[in-house]
Amino acid sequence: MSVAVVTGAGRGLGLQTARTLAQRGHSIVAIDVDADGAADTAAAVGGRGFGCDVADRDAVREVAEQVGPVDVLVNNAGIWRFGPLLDLGREDVIDVVNVNLLGTLWCVQAFVPGMAGRGGSVINLSSGAARMHSPGTGVYPTTKNAIEALTVQLAVELGPLGVRVNAVAPGSILTEATAKILSESDRAERERTIPASRMGRPEDIADAIAYLASDAAEYVTGQTLYVDGGLTSGKVTAR
Ligand SMILES: NC(=O)c1ccc[n+]([C@@H]2O[C@H](COP(=O)([O-])OP(=O)(O)OC[C@H]3O[C@@H](n4cnc5c(N)ncnc54)[C@H](O)[C@@H]3O)[C@@H](O)[C@H]2O)c1
Secondary structure: OOEEEEEOOOOHHHHHHHHHHHHOOOEEEEEEOOHHHHHHHHHHHOOEEEEOOOOOHHHHHHHHHHHOOOOEEEEOOOOOOOEOHHHOOHHHHHHHHHHHHHHHHHHHHHHHHHOOOOOEEEEEEOOHHHOOOOOOEOOHHHHHHHHHHHHHHHHHHHHHHOEEEEEEEEOOEOOHHHHHHOOHHHHHHHHHOOOOOOOEOHHHHHHHHHHHHOHHHOOOOOOEEEEOOOOOOOOOOOO
């Protein structure tokens, strides 16, 4: 059975990704800095759960040793600390870079060697914010652009090992976390600018990840798939 690692699996897009991949026959390894969240997801999908900070390279390696060979790695764990760049604190910058960018690389270094020889698929999480820069979003968009560059670099280096590497860039997705901070009017305003006329659902993202993890995407590597209802597709105006 295919083994799929999902980081940040305790809630939000990671939780839905774990559910969708489990429904499609993968055995799930749920990783989250929130150990209870990882355990709850693992219990819900019948997989294994590990409390682990992806920014801690040694801790990630220890988990990888316990898990053994894997087929799919979804680097979903991500954080944001918003604020104007001129005022952003040192720790906030370091935390966002450590989790979003370096955490992805540490997980690749820990889990991909176990894919060599049997093939595999790595899916990294970018964001619509990599294309649509809004003031006050800190270094978050910068880390997501870096994720897209890392995705191409990894695809080039890992292709000969039979490992494909792609990214998914969600647009505005309604998760429990985003639902709490968006007022009805914010939501309506956003939906006016989205060609698909609605915010995204976690299932939209999980389905795209499941496609990239599957053999249907056997010849797809080095790509970032924007799953955003057309929001960032170019010449889009509000209705
Ligand atoms: N929700 C959206 O609208 C949206 C849009 C674009 C991109 N994304 C990206 O999708 C991914 C998931 O977003 P979400 O909305 O589900 O976020 P979320 O905050 O709801 O969930 C993130 C999960 O990652 C875990 N996590 C945080 N830091 C971690 C670390 N250091 N190590 C391990 N786990 C850690 C958290 O505990 C949490 O369970 C992120 O990479 C985010 O940047 C989300």
